[in-house]
Amino acid sequence: MRGRFLLLAPVLAGALAAPPAATAAEPPDGQFSVQSINGSGCRAATTQVRLRDLSRVDVSFTALQAQQGRGVPASSRRSACTVSLRAPAVRGYTFGVDNVLLRGRATLPAGTSATATASSWFVGSPRTVHAEREIPGVFDAIWDLRAVVRPGSVSWMPCGTNTPVNLRVDVRVDARPGGVGRISLDAGTNEPSASYRFAWKRC
Amino acid sequence: MLGRRWGTAFAAFGILAVLFTTAEPGAATVRSIDPPNGQFTIDVHSVHGNGCPPGTAKVVRAGDRTAFTVTYSNYTAQNGGGIAISQRRAACTIAVDVGVPHGFTFGITRTTFRGFADLAEGATGRLDTQYWFVGMDVTGKIRRDFTGELQDNWQATDEVPLPEVMWMPCRPGGVPLNIESSLTVNAGRINPGTTSLMTMDATDSEVTTIYNIAWREC
Numbered sequence: 001m002r003g004r005f006l007l008l009a010p011v012l013a014g015a016l017a018a019p020p021a022a023t024a025a026e027p028p029d030g031q032f033s034v035q036s037i038n039g040s041g042c043r044a045a046t047t048q049v050r051l052r053d054l055s056r057v058d059v060s061f062t063a064l065q066a067q068q069g070r071g072v073p074a075s076s077r078r079s080a081c082t083v084s085l086r087a088p089a090v091r092g093y094t095f096g097v098d099n100v101l102l103r104g105r106a107t108l109p110a111g112t113s114a115t116a117t118a119s120s121w122f123v124g125s126p127r128t129v130h131a132e133r134e135i136p137g138v139f140d141a142i143w144d145l146r147a148v149v150r151p152g153s154v155s156w157m158p159c160g161t162n163t164p165v166n167l168r169v170d171v172r173v174d175a176r177p178g179g180v181g182r183i184s185l186d187a188g189t190n191e192p193s194a195s196y197r198f199a200w201k202r203c
Numbered sequence: 204m205l206g207r208r209w210g211t212a213f214a215a216f217g218i219l220a221v222l223f224t225t226a227e228p229g230a231a232t233v234r235s236i237d238p239p240n241g242q243f244t245i246d247v248h249s250v251h252g253n254g255c256p257p258g259t260a261k262v263v264r265a266g267d268r269t270a271f272t273v274t275y276s277n278y279t280a281q282n283g284g285g286i287a288i289s290q291r292r293a294a295c296t297i298a299v300d301v302g303v304p305h306g307f308t309f310g311i312t313r314t315t316f317r318g319f320a321d322l323a324e325g326a327t328g329r330l331d332t333q334y335w336f337v338g339m340d341v342t343g344k345i346r347r348d349f350t351g352e353l354q355d356n357w358q359a360t361d362e363v364p365l366p367e368v369m370w371m372p373c374r375p376g377g378v379p380l381n382i383e384s385s386l387t388v389n390a391g392r393i394n395p396g397t398t399s400l401m402t403m404d405a406t407d408s409e410v411t412t413i414y415n416i417a418w419r420e421c
Binding site for chain 2: 035036038039040042043073074075077078080082084086089117119121122123124125126128161162163164166168170172174177
């Protein structure tokens with residue numbers, strides 16, 4: 001099952017800079033730098049970011065999981081993390097997320113379900129690119145969410161800036177009193193929890 | 204779904220301020236000149252509140268200081284199911300320095316809140332936001348209500364003009380602005396034994412400089 005990217009409408013479209021008219025380009029040389037890792041699902045040293053080149057970043061979480069069950073506090077039903085990355089200042093280029101792959105494991109009896117979400121936005125912006133997958137029980141296996149942003153819907157960094165991008169992931173077990181379930185963003189394999197691909201173009 | 208009553212009212216105030224200022228004689232010469240140098244900037248000075256205790260909030264800034272993100276790891280309000288009453292409201296105030304460009308101009312801050320709601324049937328949640336410039340009278344509040352049964356991520360954006368800044372266009376340095384948010388949850392009477400909650404993941408703010416109105420030099 002494939003997730004689908006939805007583009008949430010910006011609140012003040014008229015005031016936003018016009019999207020740069022440009023053509024796709026190979027990414028410049030260099031690496032992203034990690035500005036911040038924060039959230040209920042990525043406390044101290046449970047997250048690894050693998051900076052490959054400017055077209056791809058992998059993130060692995062070992063503690064991003066949500067569960068519901070007897071004695072489990074309500075706050076454990078959802079777990080989230082936001083990773084903030086800054087591209088090197090390269091004049092004349094911009095980029096945006098155009099592909100995301102999440103994977104993990106879920107154990108869901110009949111009558112329960114879980115949801116995994118990937119959202120991204122540039123620092124300050126109300127424009128969110130969002131993909132979601134709902135996993136209904138009965139399910140006890142590795143799951144994934146693969147989403148491709150339509151070419152016309154990529155949210156680009158404003159040209160002439162090097163504004164960081166925020167990459168948020170969250171998983172949740174859909175609440176139902178008495179239900180039991182678990183979902184994680186750790187598949188237990190050597191593969192990363194989240195893989196992002198970035199499109200580049202000249203401004 | 205998300206009201207922006209106060210933002211609209213504030214915009215009207217901003218326009219009044221422009222008219223009044225440009226009609227004021229003697230203080231400065233109103234004329235058509237080149238746009239002011241630079242643009243508004245916005246930067247986080249500090250955060251405080253029970254929704255963002257030390258070590259739980261992180262700040263990411265845009266390189267040109269026209270935007271920032273604050274992320275939270277422990278900003279949750281919850282109620283019902285035996286949760287302590289003290290947890291039904293969580294709040295965080297972001298103290299911001301607004302840098303004012305030289306000359307006379309106009310700016311808008313746009314602030315976006317992103318989070319999650321998990322409300323049982325009959326439970327309600329609330330996002331309250333408030334903006335005020337330190338030492339000034341004008342404040343404003345925006346309230347948004349959420350109603351259970353609901354389990355989803357949410358997002359809300361406020362647009363706040365910066366009219367006060369126009370009264371001090373020649374003031375050196377930054378103008379302190381507070382951005383306060385709070386989440387409040389009421390478990391309600393249908394499912395008082397079920398814990399309902401609201402969480403804030405991130406607050407983003409950006410400032411836009413507008414040059415297409417009258418301005419004057421200091």
